[in-house]
Amino acid sequence: MGLTLSQIDRLLTDWQQKSDAANRNLLELYDLPAYQRLSGSGNPPSNVTGTTQQQASTALTAIERLFDYLELFNRQIDRACRLRKELPSLFISDSQLQEIEQLLLGLSIELPEAQTPLAQRDLVALERQTRSISLEDLLNRMMVAFAIARDTFVAVEIAWTELESKLIVTHRSLAELQQLAQNLQVDVPPSLATAQANFTDLQLQIDRDPLGLNLAFTQDLTPLIDNARRELESLAQQRQQLQADFAAALPSLQYLRQLDRDSIAAYTESQSKISHGLPTFSSIPSEEIAELERWLERLKAKFAAGTILAVRVGLTNWMQKVQAYTVAATAALTANRLPIDTRQELRGRLDALSAKALAKGKAEDPILMDLATRARAVLYSSPTDLNLAIDLVGQYERCLNRSLTC
Structure with a gap:
């Protein structure tokens, strides 16, 4: 026994709400500065490299697929809504209800698959194969693609934001340690010299690989600065102790x-x-x-x-x-x-x-x-x-x- 009209109406309301939410979330993702910079919306895309390039490439592919899925998704719901509006107020046939039910629950969406290589085709095989999936299956694919794109673009956005703050803090820390070395009248510790050189390189790469640089700050630069700080602060303490001893x-x-x-x-x-x-x-x-x-x-x-x-x-x-x-x-x-x-x-x-x-x-x-x-x-x-x-x-x-x- 098929769905009743009231059940179909509830399904339509639910799918319309999901469609509205999907469109809003996708637009919000589209407005992320990280997406704008990486996709080149309105401007040439950022020439990213390394870890950022690898993840951004996957995310851009996912969001491109997501737009295609969303178009199919909205089209399917619009078609079901249109058929619902066309139903007569009286004497609705089972076939009319079944047609809407098939759109909402059945394998009614033709999803083009990847091109089949010539070596895998026979004489009558098509260049591209299609498969039919349900609206629910399509939504699941959309959610997977959205999660990939969202996680990457948000991570890049956070990395760029954090890097700007880290650059300011690190520049201040390096300047303070340099001044401390001058006040102590000692040579710059090797760890501080290395940190200064690495910092200069990282400044030049911040736009190109924020994900990789964020990791480099944590794993490479921060330990060097910490080592230099410990060494210089130890010398400062020794200097203070020497001053007391001389007194x-x-x-x-x-x-x-x-x-x-x-x-x-x-x-x-x-x-x-x-x-x-x-x-x-x-x-x-x-x-x-x-x-x-x-x-x-x-x-x-x-x-x-x-x-x-x-x-x-x-x-x-x-x-x-x-x-x-x-x-x-x-x-x-x-x-x-x-x-x-x-x-x-x-x-x-x-x-x-x-x-x-x-x-x-x-x-x-x-x-x-x-x-x-x-x-x-x-x-x-x-x-x-x-x-x-x-x-x-x-x-x-x-x-x-x-x-x-x-």
């Missing part, structure tokens, strides 16, 4: 000088006020400290000229040398102060022991009095015989302790 270098050298002066002063005082005392240590030779100053000035000059890596190594060695001298100077100062400090400690000890003897009623003990008198005479004489002073204070303490236990 700390002079105070550390001044501190070393002061340590050495204090050590010499302590040594001189110990030599003049102490005899037969603990050993003392000499200071760092003045020529060594002067050489450290000259070395630092040479490093500063190289740094001002833009040398970073070698200066970093040199300054590290310089700081290690200063640190070693500082440790030695600190030890010398401590050793040179020790005799004077020891004498002062002995004076305090003797006073404390004398006070203890007084408190215990032993202050007038003849032996203790003699030891105290002799110890004070030695401790307050110059130069002080430190060994003798140590011995006398020790005797006084032992004698006092014995007297307290008796």
Whole structure:
């Protein structure tokens, strides 16, 4: 049993809506700047190459086929609509309804196929074979062709738009990195030089292969720029660290000088006020400290000229040398102060022991009095015989302790 009139009307409405949508979408695709440039609508087509040329060729073939399909599609629907309008209001025959049904659902559209090569034809074969398909089959073919064309032209449109933005951003990035290299007074890194050369080439090719260039930006150019940025930013950080190290270098050298002066002063005082005392240590030779100053000035000059890596190594060695001298100077100062400090400690000890003897009623003990008198005479004489002073204070303490236990 065939379709009723109401069913045919619903089908016609549905196909008309699909036809309207197809026409709108195809016109919107036609208006894409990428399609206009690639197809040459109104102007010579863009002379694209590479990936863009391959995909654009397929897309242009698809859209050409799509226009042919759309013409068949619209013609079939128009024919069905015309037959529907011609139907009488009463006494509609089944054959009239079947004719419209065949147009809408049957294999009623003759679709020309590709030309058959002569080698594959027999005597009565036609040059071109045709096949009949339904309106639904034709719509499916149209949708496949539209998807191919849409995806390609939209991708090209996006690629051109993105490339314009990428060109601006990349140009700015390259300029910033070039300026950073100049500020650091270093040679342009090889990765940056390669990126600049590639960027110049890509600028010339942007209109010819946007799809290929978009990929080249991601795979080739961006990693080069990232590598150059990391290298230069690392140098910038090293430069900042060197500036901080240089700022700390002079105070550390001044501190070393002061340590050495204090050590010499302590040594001189110990030599003049102490005899037969603990050993003392000499200071760092003045020529060594002067050489450290000259070395630092040479490093500063190289740094001002833009040398970073070698200066970093040199300054590290310089700081290690200063640190070693500082440790030695600190030890010398401590050793040179020790005799004077020891004498002062002995004076305090003797006073404390004398006070203890007084408190215990032993202050007038003849032996203790003699030891105290002799110890004070030695401790307050110059130069002080430190060994003798140590011995006398020790005797006084032992004698006092014995007297307290008796």
